Amino acid sequence: xxxxxxxxxxxxxxxxxxxxxxxxxxxxxxxxxxxxxxxxxxxxxxxxxxxxxxxxxxxxxxxxxxxxxxxxxxxxxxxxxxxxxxxxxxxxxxxxxxxxxxxxxxxxxxxx
Amino acid sequence: xxxxxxxxxxxxxxxxxxxxxxxxxxxxxxxxxxxxxxxxxxxxxxxxxxxxxxxxxxxxxxxxxxxxxxxxxxxxxxxxxxxxxxxxxxxxxxxxxxxxxxxxxxxxxxxxxxxx
Numbered sequence: 001x002x003x004x005x006x007x008x009x010x011x012x013x014x015x016x017x018x019x020x021x022x023x024x025x026x027x028x029x030x031x032x033x034x035x036x037x038x039x040x041x042x043x044x045x046x047x048x049x050x051x052x053x054x055x056x057x058x059x060x061x062x063x064x065x066x067x068x069x070x071x072x073x074x075x076x077x078x079x080x081x082x083x084x085x086x087x088x089x090x091x092x093x094x095x096x097x098x099x100x101x102x103x104x105x106x107x108x109x110x111x112x
Numbered sequence: 113x114x115x116x117x118x119x120x121x122x123x124x125x126x127x128x129x130x131x132x133x134x135x136x137x138x139x140x141x142x143x144x145x146x147x148x149x150x151x152x153x154x155x156x157x158x159x160x161x162x163x164x165x166x167x168x169x170x171x172x173x174x175x176x177x178x179x180x181x182x183x184x185x186x187x188x189x190x191x192x193x194x195x196x197x198x199x200x201x202x203x204x205x206x207x208x209x210x211x212x213x214x215x216x217x218x219x220x221x222x223x224x225x226x227x228x
Contacts (some may be wrong), residue, residue, distance in 0.1 A: 046219075
């Protein structure tokens with residue numbers, strides 16, 4: 001079945017540091033890929049998505065590129081802020097978009 | 113973007129009582145809604161998938177008689193935790209998929225349930 005493997009956390013960075021959170025997936029067909037962010041005590045918010053190979057999703061300075069050859073969708077940000085501290089979930093939706101398969105989540109803490 | 117709203121955001125109930133959580137898609141029709149449970153510092157566990165007008169499909173290990181799901185309209189799904197016990201205390205999150213064939217799933221804000 002489909003699966004998503006995320007870089008284990010927690011990740012602690014200083015403000016303005018470069019962020020990479022690795023995500024790889026296993027799926028049949030052509031899934032859509034997502035990054036969701038969860039702030040403390042809240043639900044999940046869609047951060048960005050990509051629906052086909054070589055697509056780049058971007059939002060709020062975050063980027064991720066759908067790499068079919070490496071089955072990856074790594075999340076990057078050039079300069080993190082304290083307000084980026086949250087849990088980040090990589091997810092995929094199968095071609096029928098029936099449901100999401102989540103990674104385990106990566107806790108990011110950004111220190112001032 | 114699309115908005116999904118959950119209510120209540122926090123609820124405390126006594127052991128043995130039932131509690132209902134609502135999930136509404138505010139600006140789109142959701143043919144499919146999903147209910148998740150999240151334990152502290154863990155990922156989301158899919159409990160069930162509900163399609164408007166039909167019975168919910170429960171994941172293995174989830175008691176359908178305990179977690180009643182109703183998806184009576186294209187904008188509302190409800191989760192009722194029946195005869196709640198302290199071990200049911202958790203963060204429950206719903207999500208909804210747009211009914212126009214879109215493949216993006218939007219999440220509600222989550223509901224904290226505490227059973228005392």
